[in-house]
Amino acid sequence: MFLFDWIWNMLSFLGLYNKNAKILFLGLDNAGKTTLLGVLKDGRLSQNRPTFHPTSEELSMGNIKFRTYDLGGHETARRLWRDYYTSVDAIVYLVDSSAPERFEESKRELDALLSSDELSNVPFLVLGNKIDVPGTPSEEKLRASLGLTQTTGKGKVTLNPGVRPIEVFMCSVVRRYGYGDGFKWLSFYLS
Ligand SMILES: Nc1nc2c(ncn2[C@@H]2O[C@H](COP(=O)(O)OP(=O)(O)O)[C@@H](O)[C@H]2O)c(=O)[nH]1
Numbered sequence: 001m002f003l004f005d006w007i008w009n010m011l012s013f014l015g016l017y018n019k020n021a022k023i024l025f026l027g028l029d030n031a032g033k034t035t036l037l038g039v040l041k042d043g044r045l046s047q048n049r050p051t052f053h054p055t056s057e058e059l060s061m062g063n064i065k066f067r068t069y070d071l072g073g074h075e076t077a078r079r080l081w082r083d084y085y086t087s088v089d090a091i092v093y094l095v096d097s098s099a100p101e102r103f104e105e106s107k108r109e110l111d112a113l114l115s116s117d118e119l120s121n122v123p124f125l126v127l128g129n130k131i132d133v134p135g136t137p138s139e140e141k142l143r144a145s146l147g148l149t150q151t152t153g154k155g156k157v158t159l160n161p162g163v164r165p166i167e168v169f170m171c172s173v174v175r176r177y178g179y180g181d182g183f184k185w186l187s188f189y190l191s
């Protein structure tokens, strides 16, 4: 089962790997961005070493550049990602779904991103991470808390021009499941 999941994740990831893209991993601190970057790094044969900063990291794999930023109370990071996201191809927004006390804060940051002009056409993959933690609220609860009850659909949905792809996938980065489906979904919307 574990092997199957791993192969599935890697196959899903290959869909992304052939694309030329800049992808930002955003979310509050502790959401799992650094962990996800590490999982991607270890899952590939060749990559550059990630560069680490307190609130931002970067990793190149083939033609894809990943960069992480912690949101919420980090003004310096905020300035950095604002400079960077004018040329970004996708946002992966991570939420610690085991910490409902921070959903409101996470929604505030997400709403700010969703309402920014520079990102109006950029696909958003929202990952509800840490579903391995017992008692974690359901996907429905997370969606309601983040205001994401109306998303564009988990299949390969062809959208009208001007409609931003956005979808929620629940996952556990440490157990390595769930995010593969999310990346597979995302790869459909990268040109
Ligand atoms: N239980 C659980 N813990 C996780 C998961 N992903 C990350 N974590 C833990 O959450 C903490 C914060 O993760 P980190 O990647 O540093 O978050 P970042 O601040 O967004 O970069 C670490 O202790 C991780 O081990 C997960 O899927 N499940």
Ligand SMILES: [Mg+2]
Residues within 6 Å of the ligand: 033, 034, 035, 068
């Ligand atoms: Mg981090």
